[in-house]
Amino acid sequence: MKFINRCVVTLKPGQPFIDWAKGLGTDLPEDWSLEGGSYLLDEQETEEGLKAVLTNNARAMMENELSAWEEDPGRWPEQRDIEALNRWFDVYVSVAGFDLGRESLMRADLSDLEVM
Template sequence: MKFINRCVVTLKPRQPFIDWAKGLGTELPQDWSLEGGSYLLDEQETEEGLEASLANHARDMMENELSALEEDRGRWPELRDLRALKSLFDVHVSVAGFDLGTDSLMRADLSDLEVI
């Protein structure tokens, strides 16, 4: 087991996100409990620092989640700040992360990856 010096933020869709997704007219997950991403943020010493880090990254996290279901940004909610993120997702923060994997970690900028 290896400690990672990151806070782990896990997002789980709330009903407003599910309702938005249903309005898209696309194929949707049957089990929403399996949906939502986890994001690693820099370690924070204070609750204020953690809240500021969440606010700084809220747009990126939200846009990543929205893009998983809809590529057309025109169909996304206009507001994509921390308040909007918290209205669409349950946001759980763990202040410590542990890596139980045996494979080496892969780090890649998403813009560098070819996604089919």
Template sequence: MKFINRCVITLKPKTEFIDWVESLDVELPEAWDLEGGAYLFDEHESEQGLVDGISDQARSILENEFSVWTEDEDQWPGPRDFATLKQLFTLHIAVAGFDLGKEPLLRADVADLL
């Protein structure tokens, strides 16, 4: 087991997000419990510093989550801010991360993986 110097934020879709996805013409998941992303943030000296970091990245997080379901940005909910992130997802913050994988970590820009 290896410690990683990141806080881990996981998102779990709330009813409002699920309702939005169900309004799209997409294949729906069998279990919403398995949906939602995980995001790594730098360690922070204070809880407020971490919350500020999440708030600063709220737009990017939301756009990433929306793009999973449709690339048509006209269909994405707005505004894309921290309040909307908290409205659509339950956020769980873990202040320590541990890597249990055997393979080396891959680090790449998402655009490079497409």
């Protein structure tokens, strides 16, 4: 087991996100508890620092979640800040992360990866 010096933020779709996804006309999961992403943010020493890093990254996290369902930003909600993130998602924060994997971590910009 290896400690990673990151906070882990996990987003689970809340009802506003689910309602929005239903309006897209795409296939929807039966079990929404399996949906959502986890994000590694810089480790923070204080609660104020944690709140600031969440606020500063809220837009990017929300846009990543939205883009997994709809590529056209014109169909996304206009408000994509920390308040919207907290309304649209259940936000879980862990102040420590641990790597139990056996394989080396891969790091790559999403823009560098080919999407199938």
